[in-house]
Amino acid sequence: MGKFTEKLGSIDRRIIFTVIALSVIIPLAVRLELPIPISPGPSTDMFDAVEALPAGSVVLLSFDYDPSTMPELQPMAVALTQHLMRKDIKIVSMALWPMGVSLGNEALISVSDSLGREEYVDWVNLGYKTGGGVLIVRMGSNIKSVFPEDYNGNSVDDMPIMQHISKLGDFDMIISLSAGDPGVPAWVMMAGDRYNIPIGGGCTAVSAPQFYPYLGTGQLIGLLGGLKGAADYETMVRIDQVDPPPGTAIPGMAAQSVAHLVIMLFIILGNISYLAGKKKKGGVK
Amino acid sequence: MNWTIIGIWLGALLSLSLYSFLYKDNPIYKFAEHLFVGMSAGYWVIYTIKNVLIPNWWENLLPAEGGMQPIWLIPGILGIFMVLRIVPKLASLSRMSLSLIVGTGAGLTMTAMFQTNALAQVNGTIITLGQGGGWFNWVSNIIMVTGVVCGLVYFFFSKAHTGAVGRAANVGITILMVAFGASFGYTVMARISLLIGQTQFLLFKWLPTMGIHL
Numbered sequence: 001m002g003k004f005t006e007k008l009g010s011i012d013r014r015i016i017f018t019v020i021a022l023s024v025i026i027p028l029a030v031r032l033e034l035p036i037p038i039s040p041g042p043s044t045d046m047f048d049a050v051e052a053l054p055a056g057s058v059v060l061l062s063f064d065y066d067p068s069t070m071p072e073l074q075p076m077a078v079a080l081t082q083h084l085m086r087k088d089i090k091i092v093s094m095a096l097w098p099m100g101v102s103l104g105n106e107a108l109i110s111v112s113d114s115l116g117r118e119e120y121v122d123w124v125n126l127g128y129k130t131g132g133g134v135l136i137v138r139m140g141s142n143i144k145s146v147f148p149e150d151y152n153g154n155s156v157d158d159m160p161i162m163q164h165i166s167k168l169g170d171f172d173m174i175i176s177l178s179a180g181d182p183g184v185p186a187w188v189m190m191a192g193d194r195y196n197i198p199i200g201g202g203c204t205a206v207s208a209p210q211f212y213p214y215l216g217t218g219q220l221i222g223l224l225g226g227l228k229g230a231a232d233y234e235t236m237v238r239i240d241q242v243d244p245p246p247g248t249a250i251p252g253m254a255a256q257s258v259a260h261l262v263i264m265l266f267i268i269l270g271n272i273s274y275l276a277g278k279k280k281k282g283g284v285k
Numbered sequence: 286m287n288w289t290i291i292g293i294w295l296g297a298l299l300s301l302s303l304y305s306f307l308y309k310d311n312p313i314y315k316f317a318e319h320l321f322v323g324m325s326a327g328y329w330v331i332y333t334i335k336n337v338l339i340p341n342w343w344e345n346l347l348p349a350e351g352g353m354q355p356i357w358l359i360p361g362i363l364g365i366f367m368v369l370r371i372v373p374k375l376a377s378l379s380r381m382s383l384s385l386i387v388g389t390g391a392g393l394t395m396t397a398m399f400q401t402n403a404l405a406q407v408n409g410t411i412i413t414l415g416q417g418g419g420w421f422n423w424v425s426n427i428i429m430v431t432g433v434v435c436g437l438v439y440f441f442f443s444k445a446h447t448g449a450v451g452r453a454a455n456v457g458i459t460i461l462m463v464a465f466g467a468s469f470g471y472t473v474m475a476r477i478s479l480l481i482g483q484t485q486f487l488l489f490k491w492l493p494t495m496g497i498h499l
Contacts, residue, residue: 017307024477024484029499071482072475098332130337134393189394189401205475209468216429217409219401226471227478252481259477 006280009273016266023262027255034254036235042215043232046200046222047083049173055088057172058165062187063093063100065179069204070103073177075230075249076202077107079237080175082245085115086237090161091123092171094147096135096182098128101151114245120159127151132182136190140168169195173221177202184211188219202229227252290494297491300483432460 026032038044053059061080065073084091093108095101105125112123126147129135138146143166144156156162164170168191176199178184184201192199198221203211205226214220224233230249238244302317342364346357363382369375410433438450439457446454488499 014308020477021480021484024480025488028481028484028488031499068479071485072478098336128336130341133397134389137393185401189397193401193405194397205471205478208471209464213406213409217405219405226474227481228474248482248485252478252485255481255484256474256477259480260473263473263477 005273005276007273008269009277011269019262019266020259023259024255027258028251031251032254032258033251034257036231036250036253038232038235042212042220042223042225043229044222044236045215046202046224047233047236049198049200049221050080050083050087050089053087053089053172056090058090058092058161058170059084060168060171060174061091061093061104062096062174062176062178063104064096064176064183065103065204066097066099067103069179071248071252072204072227072230073179073202074103074107075227075234075247075252076224077104077177078111079230079233079247079249080177080202081107081111082115083233083237085111085117085122088122089172092126092161092165093123094126095128096132096176096186097179100177101125101128105151120154120161122161124156124159124161125151126156133186133190136168136182136186137194140191140195143167168197171197173198173200175200175202178207179204180207183207184214184220188214192219227256293490293494297487300487431456436460 050059061077061084063077081091091108093104095104108123108125111117112119117123127150129146131138135146144162147156149155150159168174174187174191174197176184176187178187178201184199184203184207187199187201191197199219200222201211201214201220202224203226205228208223208225208229211220211223211225215223224230227249231247231253234247234249238247299317299320302313303321305311306314342357342360345354346361347353363385366378366382368379370379410430435453435457437457438453439446439461441450441454444450492499
């Protein structure tokens with residue numbers, strides 16, 4: 001037994017990698033489904049805030065991420081777009097990260113096509129501009145001077161969706177899907193606190209703890225944190241829907257749960273081995 | 286030629302090449318790594334020229350309606366100063382551009398940063414203690430305020446951490462450890478999410494190109 005516990009501490013890292021890989025591959029391959037209980041929290045706050053918006057409202061959706069964080073943030077983008085478009089809320093989108101433009105477009109076009117929405121009437125993608133916080137401040141006074149054209153080079157003056165939008169204060173809500181800086185903090189600081197506009201956020205799991213203080217103070221109306229936040233939102237959007245479109249976050253969470261169990265098991269085994277080794281040396285009585 | 290299929294195969298093979306590092310360092314991994322770094326740098330250069338330099342500077346310097354706007358030479362010169370960092374004798378000129386960036390950034394964000402990340406947070410910590418919302422909220426608020434105060438005590442080094450101060454500091458460090466633990470848990474979730482995303486790509490986009498449908 002003593003030797004076994006000692007050996008546990010020196011398992012080849014490649015065995016650990018293989019077990020973790022299998023714990024992700026198998027649940028995805030067999031399409032394992034685990035329940036995703038929705039309890040009150042930042043995800044439901046976000047959903048309720050969008051749900052409370054009347055039809056015809058205009059939301060600014062900022063895609064502040066790139067492909068490296070796509071597995072976490074793209075499902076949020078799709079679920080949020082579905083929710084907004086289904087409620088007949090107009091979406092003006094933009095990106096503080098260059099590659100957010102094409103990722104945002106991917107979500108907007110697929111959802112818009114499936115729901116029969118029209119570009120420039122129900123949604124528009126203004127594209128990317130550099131500047132982060134400075135850009136947001138400029139948008140606070142005049143959006144059309146910052147984005148005279150959309151990502152396709154079409155003048156925003158000719159777009160029906162932009163007829164009543166001239167500054168940030170004209171939006172009913174701003175939602176930033178953020179993988180870092182610039183992202184949620186810039187929107188909270190430069191738009192939310194300055195112009196008193198409700199800000200919602202979606203972020204990678206790594207940055208979620210950093211944004212929780214904004215929830216407590218009401219600076220953020222809701223927050224989707226990582227794949228769990230995306231799966232929560234996907235689940236809530238699918239409620240009451242007949243034959244809802246498939247998402248990637250819900251199946252991902254089953255693999256996530258199995259992988260977490262395996263990691264916890266390895267942590268326990270590592271600690272057993274460590275304590276056994278220490279006891280043998282007389283460190284622990 | 287189906288470019289989508291080629292793209293999927295390239296993505297899959299490069300992903301597998303990068304994951305091969307988990308077994309051990311090897312030339313295939315090195316190739317994929319260098320390709321990624323090189324392509325990223327090349328992509329960024331072109332993207333910046335096309336989406337930042339041309340619309341924000343060049344088209345202002347030489348507008349389509351004709352004529353030149355000499356004022357726009359100033360940002361151009363400041364930009365060149367930045368590049369001069371690679372010339373040791375002229376590297377000091379880049380400080381002028383940097384000072385302008387730092388000064389503008391500080392001026393724009395100093396007040397907002399203090400308001401958002403300090404005043405609003407202090408305000409949120411103080412007022413919640415007395416707010417209603419049931420016993421759960423009441424206990425949560427007590428824990429939060431105690432945690433904040435004890436956490437601050439831990440970082441107060443002008444008094445020895447003994448007696449009551451030491452006990453408060455111990456509570457503070459415990460709260461900090463809980464916060465770091467939560468943060469670490471979220472980090473694990475993020476890393477596994479990336480693995481899940483790439484596995485979904487391999488299973489549901491790459492394998493079907495070979496006629497394997499899971």
